[in-house]
Each structure stands twice: as C-alpha cells, then as structure tokens.
Amino acid sequence: MTVDEGARTVTPGQAAEELELRRGEFRLAAQLGLVRTVPVGDGERRRVERAEIDRLRAAPDFPEGLRERVREVGTREAAALLSVPPDRFTRLARTGHLSPVRFYLNRYRAVVWRYLAAEVTEFALAHPALLTGRLPLDVRKRLDAHEDARPRNWRARRLALLLRATDDPWARAAAIASMLHPVHLAEVVGDPYERAHLDRLRPPPQPGQPVSQAAREITDLLALADAPDEVLWHRMSLTLALEEARADRPAPHPGEVPARAPLPPRGVEPPLGRGLGPDRDPDPGLEPDPALEPGPEPGSVAESVPASEIPAMRLPAVRPGAELPPRGGSSRSRLLDRLLRRKTAGAPRGGRGKRPVAWP
Known part of the structure; x- marks a missing residue:
C-alpha cells in the first residue's frame, strides 16, 4: 500500500466508526454493496475510500437510514413488523415468501434465522393479503408437505x-x-x-x-x-x-x-x-460482533429449528x-x-x- 492509498482510504474498522455502524453491521453493509470497498495491494485486504465515506455521510437520513438498511430481526421482531403472530410469519418464511440473510446455531444447536428488517417491511407493503385471513391453498399444501424453503x-x-x-x-x-x-x-x-x-x-x-x-x-x-x-x-x-x-x-x-x-x-x-x-x-x-449473536428470545419457539428436524442429505443422481x-x-x-x-x-x-x- 502506497502513502497515497493510505491517505485516500481507511481501514474497515475506522470506516465503521465514522459511519456509526457496529462491526457486524458494517460487514453486512459491505456484502450488500451499500458500502463500496476497494482492494489494496496484491492481497485480499480491502479498504474504504474517503470519498465513499463522505458520500454516505452526506445522505439526508444518515446515520439512521444506513443503520435501518442493515438492521437484522428474528422471527418475533419480524412478526411484530408485520403485525402478525410469530407462527404465521414462520409459515410465510417456510414457504419461501421471505429470505433469511444469515443464520446461527444457539446453545441447543437449533438453527435461528435472521432477516433484513427492510425486506420484511417491503413484503408487508407488497403482499397485504397474506397477512390476514386464511393462507392460500397452495401455501397450505406446501406446509402440509413439511416444506422449508429457508435454507x-x-x-x-x-x-x-x-x-x-x-x-x-x-x-x-x-x-x-x-x-x-x-x-x-x-x-x-x-x-x-x-x-x-x-x-x-x-x-x-x-x-x-x-x-x-x-x-x-x-x-x-x-x-x-x-x-x-x-x-x-x-x-x-x-x-x-x-x-x-x-x-x-x-x-x-x-x-x-x-x-x-x-x-x-x-x-x-x-x-x-x-x-x-x-x-x-x-x-x-x-x-466478530457479539451483539449480532443473540441467544433465543424468551418463548421464541417459532424462530428456531431443532437440528433433528433438518432433513438428511438427499443425493439424487442426475x-x-x-x-x-x-x-x-x-x-x-x-x-x-x-x-x-x-x-x-x-x-x-x-x-x-x-x-x-x-x-x-
């Protein structure tokens, strides 16, 4: 890295601090392309250009807008955003209506899925009919067949x-x-x-x-x-x-x-x-950001999937x-x-x- 590169770029840690993001939030923002990074030297280290930080800080909704775009929620929080019970949100997620952004295993080795809050809000605006009343027949059939599209x-x-x-x-x-x-x-x-x-x-x-x-x-x-x-x-x-x-x-x-x-x-x-x-x-x-690895919320059974329920690997010959x-x-x-x-x-x-x- 040359002196000029060091002057016009900053490390990811410094960029996260200037953008008022936690380390895990910054990592997710970079992965989603919300914060553009550049490679440095011949290795795989990446830095953030000073101009990119200035662009993001100049946004009228900074820093709340950037934080909201990378905010993660679990099942109970997502259900609250949709104003539906947690089990209904789980059924919608299992049938592929929402895509998890990541997962982790809790202390009981149950899979806990995390979602982008912005995508959950967009889903509520785009599909209000799925939030009330009986679910469509095709969705009920997929649930009866024990499908799970989250993985x-x-x-x-x-x-x-x-x-x-x-x-x-x-x-x-x-x-x-x-x-x-x-x-x-x-x-x-x-x-x-x-x-x-x-x-x-x-x-x-x-x-x-x-x-x-x-x-x-x-x-x-x-x-x-x-x-x-x-x-x-x-x-x-x-x-x-x-x-x-x-x-x-x-x-x-x-x-x-x-x-x-x-x-x-x-x-x-x-x-x-x-x-x-x-x-x-x-x-x-x-x-690693410990704040992004929360344990299961009290009573949040719908949010986690026991490891025993993950189907065995199927190897169909094609x-x-x-x-x-x-x-x-x-x-x-x-x-x-x-x-x-x-x-x-x-x-x-x-x-x-x-x-x-x-x-x-």
Whole structure:
C-alpha cells in the first residue's frame, strides 16, 4: 500500500466508526454493496475510500437510514413488523415468501434465522393479503408437505453475493461448486486438477461458524443443495461456468504457478468476511460482533429449528438421459435448452461471455 492509498482510504474498522455502524453491521453493509470497498495491494485486504465515506455521510437520513438498511430481526421482531403472530410469519418464511440473510446455531444447536428488517417491511407493503385471513391453498399444501424453503433461499442469497464479489471465472465456478455435494461435484468436474483448483478457491464459511464438530456438520449440511431441481440447476450452472473458466485459462497442475490471482475487482466486500481463498486470516478490523449473536428470545419457539428436524442429505443422481423439467419461457428453461442444444449439436467447449446463473 502506497502513502497515497493510505491517505485516500481507511481501514474497515475506522470506516465503521465514522459511519456509526457496529462491526457486524458494517460487514453486512459491505456484502450488500451499500458500502463500496476497494482492494489494496496484491492481497485480499480491502479498504474504504474517503470519498465513499463522505458520500454516505452526506445522505439526508444518515446515520439512521444506513443503520435501518442493515438492521437484522428474528422471527418475533419480524412478526411484530408485520403485525402478525410469530407462527404465521414462520409459515410465510417456510414457504419461501421471505429470505433469511444469515443464520446461527444457539446453545441447543437449533438453527435461528435472521432477516433484513427492510425486506420484511417491503413484503408487508407488497403482499397485504397474506397477512390476514386464511393462507392460500397452495401455501397450505406446501406446509402440509413439511416444506422449508429457508435454507434454499439463504443459499441463493449467499451465492448471489459470492458471484457479485468477483469477475474471475474460476472463482465464480468455485462459488457454484461450493453449493454441491462432493459426489455431484465429481460427476460434473472429472478432472482432479480442476477439482483441486476449485477447492483452493472455495469460499470460506460465514462468520460465526461453530467450533464443535457436531454443530459444524449442521452448518455444512445447510450450505449444500439438497432438492433434486436445485442440484440440477447448480450442476448446469457449474458446467457453463467451467466452460468460461477453461476458455480464460486452464487449471494449474502440480508445480505450475497460476496465471493470475483471482482478486475481487469490484467495489464490494468479498462476502462472508474473509475473501475467496482458503486459510485466509480474518481482517483485524472486522472482529466478530457479539451483539449480532443473540441467544433465543424468551418463548421464541417459532424462530428456531431443532437440528433433528433438518432433513438428511438427499443425493439424487442426475446423469445423461435423466428426465428434465419441461421447457418454457423462464430463465431456468432457457438454460436447460441452451445446455441440451450444445450437447446434441456437438458445439465446441469454451467461449467467452457466458455467466452462470444464480438460482432464482
């Protein structure tokens, strides 16, 4: 870092103090792109430009507006924002009407989901009919089938943040690969050197990862796609991402030096706190914020999910000749058609400009 860079940028800790945010709030603001950060030097450290701080402080609603956009709420607080009972909010979240921004395990190893308060308020304005009266029939059927879309929606949000944080094709492919069980990953990526390269670029877990092995197994399970259509979607997205990565440069073999390091070039913080490579030291300016790890609220049974209720990992085999979803005009159908046409027409591998599509 040059003297000039040090003069026009500040550390994340100093930026959080000047923006009147707690460390956890600043981390979330950077991940969501509300606070733009820039890479410094050849490493993965990021700083905030002085001009960015001045821009945010000049907002008429500063600092309350910025704090409100990154405010997290649990089930009871979210239900109060909607003026509904907590169990009704839980039913809406389980059926995919709201997406968690993160989760943690409480002392009983129950999964506690957290939501953005701003998104909860927007949902109330956009869907007032779901807040009163009987829920629609399709929602009731999904509840009767014991569906829970919260892990899937959290994975979709996490992948979107990872893909937005970098333009490097191998880093983007590694982000998609992190959604797949090793069995599915080995079926899509046959080259062991490519799999090793993807593993080196594997995104780190979210901050606050539990220490105990049993709790870590629960969080690892939640990070992997399990529904057959979700697995198929990520497999196809990884196939397209690998074509773009191979066209950019081959995966390094033993003894080779990578052509270039996958630094996040965009003005956003690498999501989940520690960059896009393995074994990275955490940023000293972003220590874990104990205030963002509250215990369960008294009587908040609807907010947590016992670990025993998390379904076992399903590993549906998706191989050539498997029945695919019907074609149509959706982005998912267009991706299916595109992949099938390429395989049947014998199109050459590679090609620039393709982007893996995050799960909607």
